[in-house]
Amino acid sequence: MNHVVRMCDLSFDPKLFETFHCGTALDELLSSHQGLPRGVNYMIIGALGVGKTTIILDMLANMQNRYPKARILFVSAEMHEIDLTVYVERYPKFRTLPVLFVESDFDNEVHNWDMVKNVVEQGWDIVAIDSFYELQGIIKDEENIRMKDAESWLIQLIKKQNKGQNSRSLNCTFLTIQQVTKSGNFVGSNRLKHSITAMMELRLENPKNIYSDRFITFSKHRRGDVGVKLFYSLSNTGDVSFNEQRFFQDRNIKQMQSDVAGQIRDFADQFDKLFTPD
Numbered sequence: 001m002n003h004v005v006r007m008c009d010l011s012f013d014p015k016l017f018e019t020f021h022c023g024t025a026l027d028e029l030l031s032s033h034q035g036l037p038r039g040v041n042y043m044i045i046g047a048l049g050v051g052k053t054t055i056i057l058d059m060l061a062n063m064q065n066r067y068p069k070a071r072i073l074f075v076s077a078e079m080h081e082i083d084l085t086v087y088v089e090r091y092p093k094f095r096t097l098p099v100l101f102v103e104s105d106f107d108n109e110v111h112n113w114d115m116v117k118n119v120v121e122q123g124w125d126i127v128a129i130d131s132f133y134e135l136q137g138i139i140k141d142e143e144n145i146r147m148k149d150a151e152s153w154l155i156q157l158i159k160k161q162n163k164g165q166n167s168r169s170l171n172c173t174f175l176t177i178q179q180v181t182k183s184g185n186f187v188g189s190n191r192l193k194h195s196i197t198a199m200m201e202l203r204l205e206n207p208k209n210i211y212s213d214r215f216i217t218f219s220k221h222r223r224g225d226v227g228v229k230l231f232y233s234l235s236n237t238g239d240v241s242f243n244e245q246r247f248f249q250d251r252n253i254k255q256m257q258s259d260v261a262g263q264i265r266d267f268a269d270q271f272d273k274l275f276t277p278d
Helices: 026-030 052-066 081-090 112-120 132-143 147-162 190-195 244-275
Strands: 041-046 072-076 099-101 126-130 173-177 198-204 214-221 230-234 240-242
Touching: 026 214, 026 230, 041 052, 041 147, 052 072, 052 126, 052 173, 052 240, 072 112, 081 099, 099 112, 112 132, 112 147, 126 132, 132 147, 147 173, 147 190, 230 244
Parallel strands: 041 173, 041 198, 072 099, 072 126, 126 173
Antiparallel strands: 198 214, 214 230, 230 240
């Protein structure tokens, strides 16, 4: 079978290029078209306590409110029902999100892989996993396989859902929270790193101070910009607050710097042409 194609010969359903909006400044970072695209795989990393789960749940709750017919699922492999109940007391907007709880249970013949696979293959618009590493470990232990194999199983499942290979033919987008080492490095194989569409990083402005300002940025992004910072705070009011004014100011400054750098390069090229013999 010939797999060589020209991009101009390919065609896709226009719905595949629609995006889901949060209604916050985060939409500006999620893609160059604003919002979360369909059929992509975004990974979220950050230090312990920086707010990865809260940011993702806030995204899902906002999208659920804006798109009530969208099928959105949160897979919790870290928090059990009681933990999440206490969590929702602080953030009540999360209480209507569909949640699939995944826990190791060696006393019963539980196969979480089959459960996760069956539920995911029902077809969803957006699936968030908290966390990839924890779910990978549960699958590894229960199926008695290597961590590398458990990772492969999850990557394969995600890629199939990205392509809409499920009962509803929905091009599913995955938001997978991943752990990092104490030094802040990504936990996972190069294959996992290369399989993702974008890497969203939640960082502290001062890594040594847990109370310092927090920001979201992308270090890898096939659908948008990298290096742009969006500062946020996790208030006690049950919502995530984004510093939109600072974000747009920083973005404008970065654009100005890029424009100036481009002008300098053009000037250097013109200078070289004047003084370089043919």
